[in-house]
Amino acid sequence: MKIAILKALVVAAYLGMLYMNYLANARPLNNRMTGEVSDAYPTLFTPTGLTFSIWGIIYVMLGIYVG
Known part of the structure; x- marks a missing residue:
């Protein structure tokens, strides 16, 4: 149960960041x-x-990690 809560918090933090x-x-x-x-x-x-375009890649990779 504790793992499920942590996963939900990570997803919520990711969505909040986006x-x-x-x-x-x-x-x-x-x-x-x-x-x-x-x-x-x-x-x-x-x-x-152009340097800031790296953030798109970072967000996608974070999304894969979170998912």
């Missing part, structure tokens, strides 16, 4: 999207936009 990331990209803060804020304040450590 939802929070959706909100971060779909709902602008002060009418500015996350990428616009990042572009407004460039630093030497700010990666290119």
Whole structure:
């Protein structure tokens, strides 16, 4: 029974992570999207936009692990 509860918590945490990331990209803060804020304040450590495409792979692999 304890394992089933832990599995349910892991699935809930994964779904919560997906939802929070959706909100971060779909709902602008002060009418500015996350990428616009990042572009407004460039630093030497700010990666290119293509770098963030790795997150799609990470989310898929996490989903496989959770499932």
